[in-house]
Amino acid sequence: SGECVRTLSGHTDTVNCVCLTVDDKHVISGSHDNTVRVWSLDSGVCVRTLAGHKDYLTSVCVTADGKHIVSGSGDKTVKVWSLDSG
Numbered sequence: 757s758g759e760c761v762r763t764l765s766g767h768t769d770t771v772n773c774v775c776l777t778v779d780d781k782h783v784i785s786g787s788h789d790n791t792v793r794v795w796s797l798d799s800g801v802c803v804r805t806l807a808g809h810k811d812y813l814t815s816v817c818v819t820a821d822g823k824h825i826v827s828g829s830g831d832k833t834v835k836v837w838s839l840d841s842g
Contacts, residue, residue, distance in 0.1 A: 762800045766793060773815050777839065778822045786813025792827050792837065806842050808835060 769788035776783055776797070783795040790812060794804040811830035818825055818839065825837040 762797075764793075764795045764800055764802070766802045766805075767791065769812075772813050775817050777818050778820065782839070784816045784818060784825055786816040786827055788812040790829070792816055792825060794825070794839070804842050806835075806837050809833065 767787040767789050771785050771787050773786045783797050785793050790809045792806040793802050795802050809829040809831050813829050815828040825839055827835050
């Protein structure tokens with residue numbers, strides 16, 4: 757139907773990139789606020805905020821085994837995070 761079923765709000769600046777976990781349980785987003793957020797797709801609640809980049813996020817993805825988030829940033833680094841613990 758094209759109806760919006762959920763809006764995820766919490767980043768404090770532009771959202772640059774998003775992806776889904778392999779099991780479709782979480783949405784991962786990266787923003788100009790320098791954070792990666794992990795959201796419950798079912799509830800829309802932010803379950804984890806990953807801070808550590810010193811500049812805006814350019815990309816996020818989840819490994820095929822669903823255990824890690826990989827993020828790229830304007831700070832010229834790539835970080836690997838545990839999906840379960842950050």
